[in-house]
Amino acid sequence: MRHAAARPTFCHALLSSMPASPIDAMTAWLAEVSQYALSTVLFIDDADRLSEPARQALTYLLHNATPNLRIVVAARAEFDLNVQDLLSYGECVAVSGSALRFQLGETLQLVAERLGDRVDRDTVARLHEVTEGWPLGLQLALTVAAGAADPRSEILALCSGGGLRDDLMEHMLRLLDAEDVGLLTRVSILEHLYPDLCEAVSGMPDTLARLERMSRDTPVLSQAEQGTGYRLHNLARLALQRKFAALPGSERAELHERAARWLSSMSELEAAARHALEAGRSDFAYDLAERSLYDSLMAEGHQPEVMAWIDRLPADVLEARPRLLLPAAWSLALSERNDEAARLVKRLLAAPGVTDELRCECDLILSGAAIFADDPDRFAALHDPWADNPPLVAPALLHVHANRTAYRTLIDGNPSLARLKQQQAPHVHGNAQGYLNQWGELVIGLTYLWEGQVLLAEKLLRPTLARAEIDLGRRNPFVCMLASFLAAAVWEQDRPDDAVTLLADRLDVLERRGLPEAVLLAFRTLARAAIQHGQEHRAMELLDAMHALGVARRMPRLCVASLTDQIRMHARRYRAETAKRLLDDIDSILAQEIPVRGPLWVRSVQAMRDLAAGYALVAARRWREAVEPLARAYQQASQARMGRLSIEILGLRAFVLDQAGERSQDLLREALDLAAAYGLMRVFSDVHPDLGAWIDRVRTTSATLPAPVRPVMPGPAPTVHRMEPRPTASLVLTPKEREVVELLSRNLSNKEIGLAMDVGEETIKWHMKNLFAKLDAGNRKQVVARARLLGLIGG
Incomplete structure (x- = not known):
C-alpha cells in the first residue's frame, strides 16, 4: 500500500x-x-x-x-x-474456472477481430476445443497465425499437433517432477481421472497427494467441474499420450489391464471393454462390450462409441454374439449407414425363439433407419402395425415408441397432436431418463419449428442443448441435431451470429449422422447467413453441397430442397434463365421419383416444387402467372400446418399481386400479423429484398400496417406481484434465491441451475438450504409450490 x-x-x-x-x-x-x-x-x-x-x-x-x-x-x-451471505445479496461475485475460459462465441469474436474473415468458423471452433477456451493458448495460436500467409492452415496445423504446440507442452512438462510426469503419462489413457483409479493403474501409493498438488500448482491438471476427480487439459493429454505410446508394449498392456479390472469392478463396462481390448484381452473385452453397449447407446446416447466398436469388431465375433447385434443395428440405423441395419435385423429375426417384443423392436430399428433415409412412407408402414398397444415391456423402448408415434403424427400434418402423444410417453428411471427425455424434447422442438413457433422452439431447445452438451459433448450427433433446430429458430428471430455459432464445426457430423430435417435446416440456415453477409458464392457452395449429399445418401428430397433454395436465391436478382433451368432439374428428379414413392414423400416435395415454380416466375417478372403455383403451395402448406412456410407464401403472394396491379394490402397485413405473433423477424427479408422494400414503403403511407416487433428472448417467467397473500419479511427472497426458484420451477437439477447462473454447484446447494428454511419446505417440489402460493415467483 x-x-x-x-x-x-x-x-x-x-x-x-x-x-x-x-x-x-x-x-x-x-x-x-x-x-x-x-x-x-x-x-x-x-x-x-x-x-x-x-x-x-x-x-x-x-x-x-x-x-x-x-x-x-x-x-x-x-x-x-x-461468504455465502455476501453472494446471496449481490455484494460478492464468485467466478469459476469455466467463467474465466472463453466461450465459443467469445473465441469467434476474438479471432474475427484479429484475423478478419481469413479463418472460417469451423476452424475457430476446432481451435476453441483444443485450447478449451484457455486465453493464453488462444493468444499464442493467434500470434503464430497472424504472421502466416494462410492463417487457417496454420491453425489447423496447431490443432493437429507439431510445431509450437508440441514445443509448448514439452516445455511445460519439463518443469514437472519426473515422477509426476510418469504418473500423468500412465493415467493419460483414462477418460476420467478418479483418484482410486489412477492409483490402481499407476501403482503409486501417493497418487492422491500428487494429483492434488499438481492441480494446485500447474495448468496441466485441474479439478473436474462436473463430478469428482480430475481432468487433464486437452493439449497436455495429447502430449502425454505420445509419451505413453513410447512405453514398452508389455507395460502399456499391463496398464490397460489394470484399468479394465478397476473399471469393470465399478460397473464402468464400456470403458473397461476398451481397455481390455487394448490390453490384448479380446474375449474379455467382447464379453464386457456385449453387456454394456446396448445400455450405452439406448440410455446414454453414446452412438459414436458404439459405431467405433462396430468398426472394430470382426464380422465373425459380431455374428456369434446376438447381444451385440441389437446395439449395432440401432446405431447403424441412426446414421448414414442405415441400409446396413437391415442385414443385422434379418440375422436377429432368423434366430430361434423370436418374441413379439423383439419383432416390434426390430421394426423400431428399421423404422428409424427409414427416417434417417428420408423415406416417410416406409417408416409409416413399419410403425403403423405396432401403433397401438405395442408388445414392449422396457420403459426405454416404450419411450422410443412414443417419440416415433409423435413423429408419425407430425408428418401427417398434426403438430399439436404430435406434442400431445409425445407427452404421453412413459416415465423412465435411471440413466436413460435424461437422454430419452431429451429425444422427446427434440421431437417437440421440431413440431414447433414445423408450425413456425420459433419462440417456443428456442425456449424448449436451448436448455435441452445445454444439458446434452454437458452429458454427450459438443459434436455428438444428437447434440448437433439439437443445435441445428435451435439455429433455425434463432435465425428466424434475426440473430444470425447466434445461429452460425451454434452450427460451427458441426455440419460434417450432421452430414453423416443427422436427421434429414436437421441436415436441411443446417444447410439452409448457413446459406441464408452467407447471403445476408453478401457471400453469395458461399451460399451457392453450401446449397450445392446439400444437393451432393442428397445424391450420396440417396435422399432426393434434399436435392429438391437445395434446388428450391437456389431458385429463391436467383429470384432475388431476377435471374430468369438460371431459375428456369433449376426448375427443370426439379421436374426431372420428381419424374423419376414420384412413380416409386409413396404419398407422404410426394406430399413433402409437392409444396416445394410449386413454391420453386412461383419463384422462377418471379425471377422472370411474370407476375400474373406466378399467382397460381403460389396459391397451390399455400394450400398444401396450410393443410400440413406448416406455419412458417405458409407465412412466407402469403407475403410473396401479396407482393406478386401488387406487382400485377391488384390490391393486396389486406393479404400483406395478415402475413405481417402472423409473422409478428410467431416471432418470425426474417421471413420476408429471406423471401425477396423487393418484398421488404415494398413493406417499408407501405408502412410509411399506411397507419394500419403493424410495425415490426422484435420478440423478447425467452427467459425466466416474470415475477407476479400480488396483494394477497403478502409474504412476511422473513420470507423475502434475495435476487439470487428468486432466480434459483424460477429455474427450479423448470425442473432443472442443481448442476443445470448452476450452469444457467454461471455459479458452482455448491453455491446452488447453499441457496437450496436457505430456501428450504425460509419456505419451510421438505423437498424441491414444495419449494416451488410454496413460492408460488406466496406470490414470490410467477405461477
Whole structure:
C-alpha cells in the first residue's frame, strides 16, 4: 500500500505496535484504508494455501470492506471463505474456472477481430476445443497465425499437433517432477481421472497427494467441474499420450489391464471393454462390450462409441454374439449407414425363439433407419402395425415408441397432436431418463419449428442443448441435431451470429449422422447467413453441397430442397434463365421419383416444387402467372400446418399481386400479423429484398400496417406481484434465491441451475438450504409450490 498509493506513512502505527490478533490487525488496516480518498483494489492470490487464522482474517476483511476497497481473491482449488451471505445479496461475485475460459462465441469474436474473415468458423471452433477456451493458448495460436500467409492452415496445423504446440507442452512438462510426469503419462489413457483409479493403474501409493498438488500448482491438471476427480487439459493429454505410446508394449498392456479390472469392478463396462481390448484381452473385452453397449447407446446416447466398436469388431465375433447385434443395428440405423441395419435385423429375426417384443423392436430399428433415409412412407408402414398397444415391456423402448408415434403424427400434418402423444410417453428411471427425455424434447422442438413457433422452439431447445452438451459433448450427433433446430429458430428471430455459432464445426457430423430435417435446416440456415453477409458464392457452395449429399445418401428430397433454395436465391436478382433451368432439374428428379414413392414423400416435395415454380416466375417478372403455383403451395402448406412456410407464401403472394396491379394490402397485413405473433423477424427479408422494400414503403403511407416487433428472448417467467397473500419479511427472497426458484420451477437439477447462473454447484446447494428454511419446505417440489402460493415467483 505504501508503494502503490505513494503513502510512505501508511499504517505506521499498526506496524510499530502489532495488535494481539489478526482480526484486530485487519480492523486497524481497514480504518487506515477508509481515511484515504483512493479507490483501492486488493489482490490475494493462492488463497487456498492460507493458514486457518489467515483465512479467518480474510473472511473478516471481505465482510467489513470499506466503500473505497475492492478485493479480488484467487485460488486454484475450491475452499470455503464463508461468504455465502455476501453472494446471496449481490455484494460478492464468485467466478469459476469455466467463467474465466472463453466461450465459443467469445473465441469467434476474438479471432474475427484479429484475423478478419481469413479463418472460417469451423476452424475457430476446432481451435476453441483444443485450447478449451484457455486465453493464453488462444493468444499464442493467434500470434503464430497472424504472421502466416494462410492463417487457417496454420491453425489447423496447431490443432493437429507439431510445431509450437508440441514445443509448448514439452516445455511445460519439463518443469514437472519426473515422477509426476510418469504418473500423468500412465493415467493419460483414462477418460476420467478418479483418484482410486489412477492409483490402481499407476501403482503409486501417493497418487492422491500428487494429483492434488499438481492441480494446485500447474495448468496441466485441474479439478473436474462436473463430478469428482480430475481432468487433464486437452493439449497436455495429447502430449502425454505420445509419451505413453513410447512405453514398452508389455507395460502399456499391463496398464490397460489394470484399468479394465478397476473399471469393470465399478460397473464402468464400456470403458473397461476398451481397455481390455487394448490390453490384448479380446474375449474379455467382447464379453464386457456385449453387456454394456446396448445400455450405452439406448440410455446414454453414446452412438459414436458404439459405431467405433462396430468398426472394430470382426464380422465373425459380431455374428456369434446376438447381444451385440441389437446395439449395432440401432446405431447403424441412426446414421448414414442405415441400409446396413437391415442385414443385422434379418440375422436377429432368423434366430430361434423370436418374441413379439423383439419383432416390434426390430421394426423400431428399421423404422428409424427409414427416417434417417428420408423415406416417410416406409417408416409409416413399419410403425403403423405396432401403433397401438405395442408388445414392449422396457420403459426405454416404450419411450422410443412414443417419440416415433409423435413423429408419425407430425408428418401427417398434426403438430399439436404430435406434442400431445409425445407427452404421453412413459416415465423412465435411471440413466436413460435424461437422454430419452431429451429425444422427446427434440421431437417437440421440431413440431414447433414445423408450425413456425420459433419462440417456443428456442425456449424448449436451448436448455435441452445445454444439458446434452454437458452429458454427450459438443459434436455428438444428437447434440448437433439439437443445435441445428435451435439455429433455425434463432435465425428466424434475426440473430444470425447466434445461429452460425451454434452450427460451427458441426455440419460434417450432421452430414453423416443427422436427421434429414436437421441436415436441411443446417444447410439452409448457413446459406441464408452467407447471403445476408453478401457471400453469395458461399451460399451457392453450401446449397450445392446439400444437393451432393442428397445424391450420396440417396435422399432426393434434399436435392429438391437445395434446388428450391437456389431458385429463391436467383429470384432475388431476377435471374430468369438460371431459375428456369433449376426448375427443370426439379421436374426431372420428381419424374423419376414420384412413380416409386409413396404419398407422404410426394406430399413433402409437392409444396416445394410449386413454391420453386412461383419463384422462377418471379425471377422472370411474370407476375400474373406466378399467382397460381403460389396459391397451390399455400394450400398444401396450410393443410400440413406448416406455419412458417405458409407465412412466407402469403407475403410473396401479396407482393406478386401488387406487382400485377391488384390490391393486396389486406393479404400483406395478415402475413405481417402472423409473422409478428410467431416471432418470425426474417421471413420476408429471406423471401425477396423487393418484398421488404415494398413493406417499408407501405408502412410509411399506411397507419394500419403493424410495425415490426422484435420478440423478447425467452427467459425466466416474470415475477407476479400480488396483494394477497403478502409474504412476511422473513420470507423475502434475495435476487439470487428468486432466480434459483424460477429455474427450479423448470425442473432443472442443481448442476443445470448452476450452469444457467454461471455459479458452482455448491453455491446452488447453499441457496437450496436457505430456501428450504425460509419456505419451510421438505423437498424441491414444495419449494416451488410454496413460492408460488406466496406470490414470490410467477405461477
